[in-house]
Amino acid sequence: MSPGRSIDHEELSLEELRDLTARTNGFYARDYSLYLGWNNVRYIIETSLFQAKLLNRTLIIPSFVYARACEYDNAICADYTPMIDRTEATGIEFPEDQRAGFRMPISLMVNVTLLREAHPVILVSDYLRLHGLSSTLEKTDGSWDRDAYHSGAMVFEQDKSRAPSLYVIENAYYDPKGTNRVDVLPEDMKARGSWSPVGFNVDTGRIGAWGKEVPSSEIHDALWNALPEGQSVLDFDRVWSIIECLDEVGDIEDEAELEQLLRDYGWEILYTFQGALGMDLAKTVVEPVRQVAPRSTLRGFADEYADLDEDVLLLAGETHLERKPGSMRFTSTEASGNFQGMVLHQVHAIDKVHTLADKLHERMLRLTGRRLWMGSHMRRGDFIKEDWVIEHDPAQHVARVKEHLETGRDFLASRQEVRSYDIAGIKPDETQFTHQPPNPDDPFYVATDERDPDALKAIAAGGAVFLNDLLTIEDRQAFGWPLIVTDVRALVEQALLARSAYFYAHSMSSVAGGIVNMRAARGADPRTTLLD
Template structure:
């Protein structure tokens, strides 16, 4: 199938070569691009060129043209009649895209049928063997009221913790999409509709009109390439597969369990009365922040009753401390000196500690592990905060930290000897923590988690494909030059007072200023320019005044038009009907389109985002996975 070219003047076009009628499914409140968008070959002919095309010369040419038109018209009529008979009552032009979707004869009641790239390839026996190869199940609670990027962070952490404990990670079978581009009936044809507040137990949407409180359950496989994950990470199942293995009815646990809050399943005692199995589910639990750790088999140590209270530092595994090197300790340096530098903190960045000790007259060796061990301290490994905050959990700035040996608490030590069927982390351990919700006691362990984030957790191939095509179109708009991208977070950030600028015009001006700075950086250092995907060539250097790409949740039509007048390109401007068909019905939901937005922004030669928005973190991760230079992105804060 050939892809249609962009025509900004007609987004209800037919695909040029397939002849299939795909009406453009516009984003909410989207409108046609402004005149400033119609340049570099995308504008209709005008002036002398248009006049020359309208003149047909003498009467002889006109007669030939009329004759040929009659012949071709007759042939087209015959072809159309045949096609009409063959296709029945179908038409090649879709005047109502929502109606066309609903009337599609290929609809299936199984939402997974729309997610190519996921195949239920494992039998029940194979799933059981997968679980039996480890120490049982690993489950945790999911903060399902958060958006997809935060849920993705939680899934990454789940995979890490399950790996540490050699258990099978249980992932939610679906996630909540927050919005859909069409009416509730259309969107409900492809996903189950729920009230977000009732489904997640949150009240933040209660004041909205009923229609705006709705969400949709979409398959996890619409957001993650589960086939790829099963090949690279391997040891995971979805919650519906857990039900299948354990011969449980999903309804046993109610809506909260199905949504991803899996704590309910730990309270299910399989076959306690029915006698359908000779085994009983046993659970070991770590509670976050409140309550004691509990186990159906035995209590865990009382002095480690929470995930990470202030007096402890949660790590992947404590293991054996490094070999102490007392001889290398600088003369006069004691553990008390380090304690004074630490103050009330349980963890300090090693560069900070080193400078502080040096200011006191203690010169530390380049490899301080032995010295720190002799004084009762340990080097730890993680990634630095972005913008001084932990909202973006991107593995881009590795840092080394120091903590007292006696404060370390290892997930491995707490759980690897547990014989319970299910190991459960209960409560919220996602917010305000470093990537993985642990620190690592070795650089290799940190790198292993980086692999899970960047290589194992991937969107569907179809989204990558569409993003690559959009990248090509953006270069075409800019005469072959590279282009820049930014994310403008408005929506809930406006109501919370978190938007970069309260006034939208000020926000856009701020974005354009930073993108122009990015253009200057790349022009001064062309080596930063990333190669064209699938090629050894690099695009032309970007220029100020070129078209730039904007990913945004802004829906005010006046503000969107202002973006276009300044040269900005939105997703709804550049997607063609064929692209929409490539994405499939899951593309009705804005969460899927937002994921595509991230992949597109990741192709920008320079990217500008907000440190409070996890969307920017997703873009950074995609760029890091593809090897973009970190100097070609700015994650800004207030």
């Protein structure tokens, strides 16, 4: 679906909520980490949407999130949306200068109606209304209240004493050490390993047992010994190089033969996505990869939890940190493609964001004389404090950005054709050939959380254009008050940079990861994106 389609969220009536949830087998809830920034919360929503669909349960998402700063004095933002103490609201200790935040309806941050086109989704406030409970009960830290949320029957329930039942997937049960959480175990895989459900284990939750023992062999032992410390998975290319060196194995004709050999020796092929520079902080889903894991380590999410009949199924605690996109690997290309499609096409900002980004894109073209324009995300604030920023000095930082953009300019000037990411249904964006490549002295766009006036002057002196340079009073009036909140401004900047001809950013940034995914969905050439 085009991001430009106007489908902003509208509150559903009780009857509409009943009909929406009746299509599923109950509710799927999470403990949402609202102390995190928006893009990390978005990762959790992306994962939860897939998991809820996998279990055929209505996904429940928070009614609000917390924005971290106001573009002006905090009192101005507080006139429009509640200002909160993030330490008090979330229970996480923030530094004194980061404690102030703003409570934002989640419908301003993500297009809830579009989410519902992928699978039934409701807000916590919807769930509370549906059960005759006050919206004031919604917990400020994003966790699921196992008592208060289960104190009232559904308003359409005849038996008013019937409170919704609850099953908790404890955090330790999700992917204990030495296991690999996957979406579902295919029937042929279960047959190969003689899998059967064996009930409940107090340490690891619901599990299944692989009954077929894999005998020791040169192949199995070589792969097992190659597993990195603390991990239970190998990259497919690494496996091939190991197998080729073994005396027990003859010449392997093709990948299909290698895959069959691995299955014969107790290893299975899994599908996931390559992280930026080998890390999974940006959570991009644009580069599918194969991995290999011992069959005995696999635990299927649907196999363990799809048969439960409790009204609410709760996955407790945090699961997205230090995990692949989706917080699981997939046992088929179809499943990994379905998750990828959700991320690229269903989890979007609201219509206003894309409408404004289109206008700003046009203004960048005017600034460059209708030539292609380039952009960068320069994350500085917390990256400087954590010593994650590549260059501390703003002048050196912008010089580094310009160096990479110059490489981008050379590519744009020399390319003869446009590619897209190898993703089903996405075609290359050919419109860029309607513009000339950038000139060396053209202005370029920079999205940054830098707020020091002297640092901003240094960045601007290098040729950078900022959001305030492009916005007009008419833009602000049309968009409304949320545009004074920095997290909403960041959504606009992500959408704008998704439209740039070339994009450069830091690989450890979740903001940059979102931009990469958006660029892929728009048909951008993968050679026009660089994360380092």
